[in-house]
Amino acid sequence: MCRSKEEGGMGFRNMAKFNISLLAKQGWRIMNNTESLAAKATKDILRKGLIWRVGTGNNISVNCDAWIPNGVNFRLLSEVELMPDQFVSTLIDNNERIWKEDLIEDTFDEEDTVRILQISLADVPHDDYLAWGGEASGVFSVRSAYKLLQTTDEFPRAYALQISYRNLYKKLWLLNLPTKIKITVWKITWNFLPTRCNPRAWRLFCCALWALWGDRNLRIHEKKVSTGSEIGNFVIRYIAELDGLERKKLTQTEVKPKWRHPPRETIKINFDGAFDVHNHISASGIVIRDPEGAILFSCSEIHKGVPSAFAAEALACRKAVRIGVENRWTEVIIEEDSRSVINKCRSSDRDKSLLGAYISDIKQMMYRSKPFVFNHIPRSANTIAHEIATESLKSKVGIYLEGRVSEYAENQRLRESVREPD
Template identity: 30%
Template structure:
């Protein structure tokens, strides 16, 4: 997960992980009272970094990292997002020669890869056991992709969503360790999975098979949740190609939203801006909203 900086108004300079690298890191310079949000460092008229302000506040390493961040032409809200790999799988960054520890940050016993995070880590095994997702001993020797296929083949359709949500939750928990130094208990992961599963069970009547777009067009799916009491919305979107590979995904919190139609209309604009930011110019829009057509 990482921030895509637009107006910088949602990102704390001193408390958030927003500088480029792996893991995405916080600034290391001594805190200054001159600036608070990333937006304070941006020349909004020129859509560029205010170098004269940045130089006296930050150390050399932070200055270099800040100036390496490409400034978007959009003045919309910042986006917390994950950019997918062409393979559709999470990539072990060691293969990209990124200099990081190659041991699991939770158990510190084995080299970390997709299989360890999702299956072999003792932490992951406790989560699977409490969710009553089990597999045979011989399946433990399979690669991640074959093991995942085996899980879907040996469990009924009612368990398929649980499997997908659990893998996502384990990876999300791993990223919290790397980016935020937060170590969620495995019981908390189980509770989160069950919460999502309850949400899916409520909405099963609106679930439908996803249909890929025709090549070379991409498809942008979006949805939004709205709180009338707090007058804010959360927009979510995902972009996939004709093979179903994820090209990008993200979400945006927006305040001062007074009614649901406004939230559902806004998510379209936010999704299109997001697609443009990552270089996508041709995309089909799809939503389950009956109010926006």
């Protein structure tokens, strides 16, 4: 009952563990405010959830500390005897600010090697610091502490079997069906019903199961009998009714916002990142335009060892800011459709997420330059940068074009060059 819905439970909270998670929040405050007085009962959970973010690597033990994202307890899978007392700094080329790839491949097993090489390094080294590994933001939350407590328990074998159906439960709770139907199917699956279907058939299957259960209850309690055809027609009508409601929502479409010319004396830089999840490669797409909508230049860059789509967006943002700083334009607006990256650039707080190294570089560059304006825009207003990033990722080749864009983006450029009425 206390498991999450996608893991086969009902999503109810285990209040004892939830209370410990609330107490852990006080422990988090201890770490960030040395003058705070809070209970010491939460030290264990904090130790389990903390991870080092690599800056210089001078303070992080290779074998003893938690510093590997997505690793078991954020640590190496196995201790490396060749590095008994070594620090992570020995794995970093400080001149280039890149990982010593050959050394890492020769020292660690394949899985740890991949994880290490995907850790972001800032161009400008900063001190190592601790972050909360349970949240993508790197900031403590009661929710993630509760989840950490749940996963460290020893579950009965029956629950262990249910883990293999994680995707099935996730699909179940996302179906466009009333909750009463989904709960009925949830009850059936606890008998380990071996069914895996595509979303459309799965939806129909769930609705049919619910209808059969309802018919069974009518037969027993009200002595009403329905034929198979009647039950089948009921299911078809019910699904059609739900689809009709969905189509009605979709007809209420909005006019998609378009790219807008920047104010006078202002340069606008649009950026986007495209990500290849299988090969961990990304492409940054950049387009720079003046107040008349004329292209100053467009470019793209290919990056290897990228851990996520969010990292791809942050890399593209760093590239955009670097271009703005190097060209010393008086007023610069930087736009993209990733709200997360834009908000991180606007924030004055240290970013403790896995993107922290890139955000640190961005803020270092901004500190030495005139502040930029960061705007979040919808994808429809960032089309050219998106096309550049996507096509560059396909070809695995970067570009640099002065005064123009590639042919695949030319039609979009013409449409956006027309200035909207003031």
